[in-house]
Amino acid sequence: xxxxxxxxxxxxxxxxxxxxxxxxxxxxxxxxxxxxxxxxxxxxxxxxxxxxxxxxxxxxxxxxxxxxxxxxxxxxxxxxxxxxxxxxxxxxxxxxxxxxxxxxxxxxxxxxxxxxxxxxxxxxxxxxxxxxxxxxxxxxxxxxxxxxxxxxxxxxxxxxxxxxxxxxxxxxxxxxxxxxxxxxxxxxxxxxxxxxxxxxxxxxxxxxxxxxxxxxxxxxxxxxxxxxxxxxxxxxxxxxxxxxxxxxxxxxxxxxxxxxxxxxxxxxxxxxxxxxxxxxxxxxxxxxxxxxxxxxxxxxxxxxxxxxxxxxxxxxxxxxxxxxxxxxxxxxxxxxxxxxxxxxxxxxxxxxxxxxxxxxxxxxxxxxxxxxxxxxxxxxxxxxxxxxxxxxxxxxxxxxxxxxxxxxxxxxxxxxxxxxxxxxxxxxxxxxxxxxxxxxxxxxxxxxxxx
Amino acid sequence: xxxxxxxxxxxxxxxxxxxxxxxxxxxxxxxxxxxxxxxxxxxxxxxxxxxxxxxxxxxxxxxxxxxxxxxxxxxxxxxxxxxxxxxxxxxxxxxxxxxxxxxxx
Numbered sequence: 425x426x427x428x429x430x431x432x433x434x435x436x437x438x439x440x441x442x443x444x445x446x447x448x449x450x451x452x453x454x455x456x457x458x459x460x461x462x463x464x465x466x467x468x469x470x471x472x473x474x475x476x477x478x479x480x481x482x483x484x485x486x487x488x489x490x491x492x493x494x495x496x497x498x499x500x501x502x503x504x505x506x507x508x509x510x511x512x513x514x515x516x517x518x519x520x521x522x523x524x525x526x527x528x529x530x531x532x533x534x535x536x537x538x539x540x541x542x543x544x545x546x547x548x549x550x551x552x553x554x555x556x557x558x559x560x561x562x563x564x565x566x567x568x569x570x571x572x573x574x575x576x577x578x579x580x581x582x583x584x585x586x587x588x589x590x591x592x593x594x595x596x597x598x599x600x601x602x603x604x605x606x607x608x609x610x611x612x613x614x615x616x617x618x619x620x621x622x623x624x625x626x627x628x629x630x631x632x633x634x635x636x637x638x639x640x641x642x643x644x645x646x647x648x649x650x651x652x653x654x655x656x657x658x659x660x661x662x663x664x665x666x667x668x669x670x671x672x673x674x675x676x677x678x679x680x681x682x683x684x685x686x687x688x689x690x691x692x693x694x695x696x697x698x699x700x701x702x703x704x705x706x707x708x709x710x711x712x713x714x715x716x717x718x719x720x721x722x723x724x725x726x727x728x729x730x731x732x733x734x735x736x737x738x739x740x741x742x743x744x745x746x747x748x749x750x751x752x753x754x755x756x757x758x759x760x761x762x763x764x765x766x767x768x769x770x771x772x773x774x775x776x777x778x779x780x781x782x783x784x785x786x787x788x789x790x791x792x793x794x795x796x797x798x799x800x801x802x803x804x805x806x807x808x809x810x811x812x813x814x815x816x817x818x819x820x821x822x823x824x825x826x827x828x829x830x831x832x833x834x835x836x837x838x839x840x841x842x843x844x845x846x847x848x849x850x851x852x853x854x855x856x857x858x859x860x861x862x863x864x865x866x867x868x869x870x871x872x873x874x875x
Numbered sequence: 876x877x878x879x880x881x882x883x884x885x886x887x888x889x890x891x892x893x894x895x896x897x898x899x900x901x902x903x904x905x906x907x908x909x910x911x912x913x914x915x916x917x918x919x920x921x922x923x924x925x926x927x928x929x930x931x932x933x934x935x936x937x938x939x940x941x942x943x944x945x946x947x948x949x950x951x952x953x954x955x956x957x958x959x960x961x962x963x964x965x966x967x968x969x970x971x972x973x974x975x976x977x978x979x980x
Contacts, residue, residue: 552977567977568977568979569937574935577935578940611978612978615938618940682979784978
């Protein structure tokens with residue numbers, strides 16, 4: 425823990441860490457903002473400031489030898505440490521608490537710093553994040569276990585399938601040197617939601633953009649699980665992403681519908697990438713918005729004649745402030761009276777409950793906790809957004825969740841609460857909704873029966 | 876780690892019941908694993924799916940995309956769920972002796 429407070433060992437987050445350690449008025453404004461605390465039945469353990477307070481006491485007592493009278497006392501033993509680490513994995517790192525804090529303390533950052541000490545110094549983390557996540561990506565090429573051969577084979581299948589569905593011939597370009605854009609998909613999309621990379625290919629081709637995928641190790645998987653728990657793993661993956669872009673001499677990297685990839689490569693990677701590795705990076709949302717504005721693709725809103733609500737992935741919206749582009753796109757492809765905003769929405773929207781790696785964790789009873797506590801607020805927001813609509817299977821509704829992690833979590837809560845069977849609630853990304861309304865494509869891109 | 880017994884064979888399983896050494900898979904183990912997924916009787920249709928998964932895994936070292944599985948075997952997704960109520964990734968892959976799927980899937 426001492427190392428966290430030295431610049432050479434914490435080149436990523438030392439400054440915000442110090443600020444958050446020094447400043448907390450214990451006003452608990454953050455508690456009200458936290459969906460985990462609220463939906464747990466206000467269990468004080470889940471207050472965003474609780475784990476921070478324990479961490480602060482350890483810091484003041486053992487690191488800077490401050491007064492326990494003014495800062496509070498705590499015994500440093502295994503029970504304290506292990507419970508603190510567990511608590512750090514009961515936070516979605518959505519940073520809604522940091523957003524609401526009147527003095528800017530970032531409790532989510534502290535939760536991640538705790539995870540970081542646990543991983544980097546004690547080797548304690550979740551198997552899904554590390555062994556089956558970042559390690560698999562660094563050794564095989566993707567957290568899904570796909571090597572370059574498999575991913576190309578899968579994309580070939582997706583190209584065929586998409587061509588058949590849309591009536592538009594699709595061919596995904598691989599390793600095209602000198603392309604303008606290197607597109608980074610979350611490889612989970614390729615495995616579990618192939619209609620997403622398929623729709624991206626249709627749209628980028630139709631807009632006449634010059635783009636490519638890379639088959640280099642780690643570069644066909646935009647994920648970087650290090651953002652959840654480990655700076656070293658984070659840096660290793662971020663560098664591989666940038667190296668692949670440099671090798672192909674692309675003008676910029678564009679990040680597909682993956683919120684954590686946005687956080688990793690567009691925001692935090694600024695601390696890692698220097699010189700010619702510091703290649704411009706952009707969100708797919710703004711690229712897609714430009715395409716819609718340009719008028720190069722014609723959309724027929726009437727093809728999306730069903731209720732649509734929009735989820736805001738924390739790392740794209742709250743963190744990066746990308747709010748309008750996806751809404752402008754929705755405006756262009758969904759009839760006005762069919763769009764039902766969530767409450768609250770935009771930068772104040774809630775996390776899906778799957779953030780920070782939860783969506784891929786299901787060991788022991790963790791999925792129960794994810795359905796009942798972390799994901800409960802999102803599910804309620806979805807139901808409220810569709811209020812007034814006939815709630816049955818004959819009236820399909822679409823939760824647009826433009827982020828793989830959010831999609832995984834929303835799929836799981838829809839399944840758990842039987843929301844398709846009982847209320848006709850389905851989910852998907854943004855590009856699928858765009859292709860569904862594309863005049864030049866065959867109608868019916870969204871497959872309502874695919875569950 | 877927990878152990879799974881099928882006849883004379885004993886295999887390590889993770890907390891979700893996936894076997895840890897996919898190489899040691901046999902048809903007998905598949906039958907026993909199926910029971911843990913609520914499938915007491917593996918019909919020819921079940922075996923068609925299980926063998927497809929097994930062959931794909933041995934060739935590529937990873938589970939196939941579910942869409943590919945449906946297209947190649949001719950089963951619709953709801954038919955897969957009818958055969959394996961916990962679904963293709965959890966139920967069918969487990970019975971075929973594949974490791975638990977990883978990544979954002």
